[in-house]
Amino acid sequence: MTELVTPPESDFFIPQVKLHDGDGMKRKRVLVLCTGGTLTMAPNPEKGGSLSPVQGALTEFMKKSMLELQNEKMPDVVVHEYTPLLDSSDMGPPDWSLLAKDIKANYLYFDGFVVLMGTDTMAYTATALSFMLENLGKPVIFTGSQIPLAEPHTDARQNLIMALIFAARDAPISEVTIFFHDKLIRGCRSTKVNTGELHAFDSPNLLPLATTGISIKENEHLILPPARGVLRVHTRMDTRLLTIRLVPGFDDKILRHLIRAGAESGTLRALVLQLYGTGNAPSVKEEFIECLKEATELGILVVAATQCHIGSVMMGHYATGRALERAGVVSSNDMTMEATACKISYLMGRGDLSRDEIADLMTVSMRGEVTHTDALPPPPFSSAYQRGRLKGKYFY
Template identity: 65%
Template sequence: MVGNINYTVIYVLAIVIILILESTVEGFSPSLSTLRNVQHNRIPHLRSTNGDADAKLPAKEKRQQTTSHESVQARAGRLGGGSDELTTTLEHFGDTAARKRVLILCTGGTLTMSNDPSQGGSLAPVQGALTKYLQNMREFTDDPEMPEIVSHEYTPLIDSSDMGPGDWALIAEDIAENYYYFDGFVVLMGTDTMAYAASALSFMFQNLGKPVVFTGSQIPLREPYNDARKNLIMAVIFASSDTVSEVTIFFHDRLIRACRATKVNTSKLLAFDSPNIEPLAEIGINIEERDHLYLPPPRGAFRVRTEMDTRLITLRLVPGFDDTCIIHMIKAARETHLKGLILQLYGTGNMPSLKDDLVHALSDATAAGVCVVVTTQCHTGSVLLGHYATGQALIKAGTVSAGDMTLEAATAKLAYLLGRGDLKIDEVRDLMGVDLRGELTPKDQISPPPLASSYQKAIFQKNRSRTY
């Protein structure tokens, strides 16, 4: 009995001594003690995923895991080194209880590029360039008001044109695996497909409670005059925000909801726009935030679903098109297990009323389980099926409206819903019209075109004979 008591006393004293020693370690933060026994997953290489025979992205691959029992400083240092690990841009974490922590994931893009003699002088991503630049940016190393950052460059760095759903899924999984280590995340990539990637992640994340900010540049960071430096700094600032809990894009002077963004310019610094909703924030001398536009904090637990079904095509109609070719294409696609068809039509969702064969082909496609979504070719505004007589046939054919979603958001949302695997096709069609991540304006809040009211129609009829 006495021996048992002595062993118990010794065990308790040992625990007390260990806790006292830990509390004296430089930079130890009691608020981060819960992180010390959490499994930390190293971030692997970025790679493309081609998918299986059904073109559905595979489930999350198992990753090598290591259990970390070191302090925060030691954990950050251990992440540095090889290209398959996170590399810290600071020598160590400082007072982590007082400063936010932001993880920067770099996939490539113009921001990291330089002229490559082997490519005839064309711009190409430079491995390791970002880490070198960050180490020399005093905004991150000397300013105590700025968050502490950790950067990771995927290997190899790639152009955004080469990225697809498999790469988006990997980025989402890497954020999820490091979700409780950082206060926010920045994703650096090329601008060409940024709106698609950012929209996809906005749907992959459920109950996101932290900011994820995409950014890049039109001019490489190495150039004396560039937009990369400001974009990077502001992205980190917004990634440490307490009020942003969604996926966004920061570019030039504005913060935009990711699933509302579209690229609108190839040569100007203001490369992205949010056609149907104001920017969440704009910067000038001060930062003007529109707090009423931010998504509310999540109510449930954070989770990620990265499966996306890529068996869909997008079709943009032009006047005088040969509908026979389109009909044959739709029929051939059905035979190859097409799941989604996105139509870019005129105005509020109109197509030639005399194309009966095409309407029948669309009706057959919906009957066969294809989700046909109608978007508009207009930069702003919304699809209003049935507002004009030419759109009534599309309703009867079983198509669904994309509302005021961008093409990027509609594509990502449809691939996400089809890829979930737990939804019937009718449920997918219904959810395409439901606002899930702030990607569309509810139908009851969309104003119809000016000639919708009977009063305006009467005025039009009265004045139509006048000459202006």
């Protein structure tokens, strides 16, 4: 029998639920946290028939219409619907922090967690929680749907059932992941790629951790080893970050103005540039390079990302990339934009890292968010790592 413990400060805690008590069947227990999204929506006559979240609809549907949950192979499920239910485009760091705290508060009492939300910012939320939940030893699976639960052809049922199954497996994948359509992908490798098809998410630079069909097939070599240590939750995300997608003819004066104004006001600590191909920018525009050099001299972290869906930033391949390196620009390697932005926000939010230390960590895989290959060699250990300041603090 699991003893009750005093939870950390959180808005939500279920003290009455204990692991594997009761009927002796030792069913796994899964906590479903529902924030809203298409899955919970139905036509609202008061809003001209447009889709709006319906409070309580998910719980009612699961009780009355999901007979699969009565199967002895399925886990016991507890559902918590947040009030109010949100469109995911309205979610941000405060909501991510609340999810992380609620998972922490209920961590000892459930075998796994499923987060239901809208798809628009699901990749950002899953990525953020990947960093916020350090030493995670249980599955946290995000899912949702492209079609509302109230529709007869909804994809919500299958996504929810499979998320529950993955959350309660005897050999769990103890990472933050997204299950959608027929794939389980690492949260910090995910990105939304389709607004009108059921395969809404992709993991462009990493194969799925598992796929489902007649059976579940895992890519075991990609799954992270079990975490060491006690779960730690980090809820501070520093959002003093700007992302800019470069287009031909971009006026450098605008960028210089943003950099100077942001540095002077303290509202800009990091700048992510989505560049061409492997991290290229105009080589004849010396003012652009000088602008980035000024940003680094002002203490701003400048990171180069690629506009390409698949592939990596490799600034050393072309002369333009080398010029960026000399200006102090850091590569995002093959991270998604979601991972790049959330990792920067997480590291800046730690509060105990310098700009150079954050730059070092951008090239290090902390939660499986970045790949090291022969073409993308691992960086040398930073001076911070050699001093032991970071050792054991961030890595599995």
